[in-house]
Amino acid sequence: MIPRVLSGIQPSGNLHIGNYLGALGNWVKIQHDYESIFCIVDLHAITVYQKPDELRTKIREIAGIFLAAGIDPKHSRIVVQSTVPAHAELAWLLTCVTPMGWLERMTQFKAKAAAQESIGDGLFQYPVLMAADILLYQANIVPVGEDQMQHIELARDIAQRFNSLYGETFVMPATRLPAVGARIMGLDDPTAKMSKSASGTGHAVALLDPPDRIRRTIMRATTDSGSGVDFETMGPGVANLLAIFQSFSGWSDDQMRTHFTGVRYGDLKKQVAEMTISQLEPMQQRYREITADPSHVDRVLHEGAQAVLPTANATVQLVKEHMGIYTRGR
Numbered sequence: 119m120i121p122r123v124l125s126g127i128q129p130s131g132n133l134h135i136g137n138y139l140g141a142l143g144n145w146v147k148i149q150h151d152y153e154s155i156f157c158i159v160d161l162h163a164i165t166v167y168q169k170p171d172e173l174r175t176k177i178r179e180i181a182g183i184f185l186a187a188g189i190d191p192k193h194s195r196i197v198v199q200s201t202v203p204a205h206a207e208l209a210w211l212l213t214c215v216t217p218m219g220w221l222e223r224m225t226q227f228k229a230k231a232a233a234q235e236s237i238g239d240g241l242f243q244y245p246v247l248m249a250a251d252i253l254l255y256q257a258n259i260v261p262v263g264e265d266q267m268q269h270i271e272l273a274r275d276i277a278q279r280f281n282s283l284y285g286e287t288f289v290m291p292a293t294r295l296p297a298v299g300a301r302i303m304g305l306d307d308p309t310a311k312m313s314k315s316a317s318g319t320g321h322a323v324a325l326l327d328p329p330d331r332i333r334r335t336i337m338r339a340t341t342d343s344g345s346g347v348d349f350e351t352m353g354p355g356v357a358n359l360l361a362i363f364q365s366f367s368g369w370s371d372d373q374m375r376t377h378f379t380g381v382r383y384g385d386l387k388k389q390v391a392e393m394t395i396s397q398l399e400p401m402q403q404r405y406r407e408i409t410a411d412p413s414h415v416d417r418v419l420h421e422g423a424q425a426v427l428p429t430a431n432a433t434v435q436l437v438k439e440h441m442g443i444y445t446r447g448r
Contacts, residue, residue: 126157131314
């Protein structure tokens, strides 16, 4: 039996090169090795307020980017989370077996809660919904960045607890991380991961940014007090620029050292900018072609949801049966 892979992205903010190099590009590479499901997790997005019209637009935009990046709808399923009601239903069932102490330890919740005056319960329960996303499809592999590892461990803990209480029900998910480019940092602050929600124009390169904006953003990137690339003493800003170049180019460590040792920072930034532009241009062109027909994107999303519904519904049915919840005809 072919293992199943599942991952997802929130439809909020602008997808950037960190999302591509750390997630989306990896999905494209591995999709044909698995039965692949890639979700646009809109239920996660609304744990903080989203303008409704912007959310609807972002869902279609991200679907278009998935397709333009190379996710193959003939093999992989692109699914909007809310179009499969079993996500929310399983999340509630799992909430009932998840100790509050587990959720109170989640570092992302602590960080987001500290940044807001008032938080909704959805933000607290966010990790349970993420566990439901994974366990709903009995996913074997969950390719995520390092910052999401705590959530995957929680999903495993929830699955193990449920299996212990009610009998074998869920597959224990594993993870798979790309070797290079798994953590691209902000161009304005290379000590913080590149974020879709960060404010300001110098933080990230969005996947749909035009070439002039890409050049401008990268040329303003933070480096350090030196003047040329030194692989022994370079700071995080220079290391981040080199990581972007290497992730896009596929160059080996030896190639990077041979080419960039001693290169001045201005020239480094120019080369990173041109490499980024050259790698994004074909995807941007495909995106324009795909989204010229909005019905195509809608059709892919509808077909994706219909394809995964039997698996999702079967999992919820099994969970209900194991918990003793009434199901019609049983």
